[in-house]
Amino acid sequence: MKAKKFIVGCVQATPSIFNKEKTLDIIYNWIKKAAEQDVKLLVFPESFIPVYPAGLGFGTVVGSRTEEGRDLFKEYWNNSIEAEGKESKKIAEWAKEFGMFISIGVTEKDTVSKSLYCTILYYSPKGELMGKHRKLKPTAAERLIWGEGDGSTLTTFNTELGKIGGLICWENYMPLARMSMYQKGVEIYLAPTADCRDSWNSSMIHIACEGRCYVIGANQLIRKTDYPEHLQKQLAEDRPEILSRGGSVIVSPLGKVLAGPLYNEEGLLTAEVDHDEIIRAKMDFDVIGHYARNDIFEYAAKDQPEIKNQN
Incomplete structure (x- = not known):
């Protein structure tokens, strides 16, 4: 049976940059804090493990790569995680320990191809990895x-809290990617990001109004001094001291900001989700229902997964 009212949480924090083991300790502490506030769904930012590498160039300009840049990529790869690896299994155990749905942005490594992907991992209170979404x-x-x-990870999950799904950072500027979420009836829309501009907050409000869903936007707080000393030397000199000021926010289905935006500090934002508010918001606008014009417009997305039932 779907829970009608419950608390959701959004973490704005600084990971231990390029150190997945210490970042796991940070993740556990935030999960514990959220559990103390009875949070049932907790959202972490984009690529929280091992960090969104703001300010790093990886030794590359058009037509040229450096050996130092390749070494930096290898260090980033070594501190990224597998979707079903030991680090992921720890997070799944914590989801079960605290009875919580958890979403976390990671850099996911494919150990066969050796490529990296910007990925959201979703965990259930049963201690299971429900699935993932890779940035398009x-x-x-x-x-x-x-x-x-690709389209195979444009997914949502039918849970006791409602339908949960989301997109990563500027994917949220892709109208058809958003539509893929709306077509699946998303009710709690997650938007982990690295964008800390004021305009991003406006986008979160727009998506909430457009989808008539709750929106949770999570970002990191990153300063130059948060990087290990050997990486500080590789940061672009023209970058500001605060590389990401955050801006995490939680928005209601009618575009009301319920918590945040939070800037220039770490914190845990919380808000109550009430499914009745989604119904009330649908009265005058429903992008896939009474406000749609299927006689004029057609929508198709390739390789779409089935909505996964987690009840």
Whole structure:
């Protein structure tokens, strides 16, 4: 039976950069804090393991790569995780320990191809990895380090909390990617990101209004001094001291900001989800229902997975 009201949480924090073991300790501490506030769904930012590598160029300009850049990529790869590896299994155990759904952004390594992907991992209170979503289109210089996902991971999960799904960072600017979430009836829309501009907060409000769903946007707090000393030397000199100021936020189905946006500090945002608010919001706009014009517009997405039932 679907829970009508419950608490969701959003973590804005700094990982231990390029150190997956210490970052796991940080993750556990935030899960524990969230459990103390009775959070039933906890969302972490984009690539929290091993970090969104803001300010690093990986020794690359058009037409040229350096040996130092290749070494940096290897270090990043070594501190990334497998979707079903030992680090992921630890997070699944914590989800069960605290009776919580958990979503976390990671850099996922494919041990066969050796490619990396920007991925959301989803865990259930049963201690299971429910599934994952790989970012469809890395943005700009992100393409140096991450491959492209495909339609097979444009997924949502039918849970006791409702239908949960989401997109990563600038995927949320792709109207048809958003539509893939709406077509699946997403009710709690997750948007882990590395975008800390004021305009991102506006996008979160827009998506909540467009999808008539709750939106949880999670970002990291990253300063130059958070990087290990050997990596600080590789940061672009023109970058500001605060590389990501955060901006995490939780928004209601009618676009009301329920928590945040949080800037320039770590924190745990929480808000109550009430499924009745989704119904109330659908009265005058439903992008896949009474406001749709299927006689005019057609929508198709390739290789779509079935909605996974986690009840």
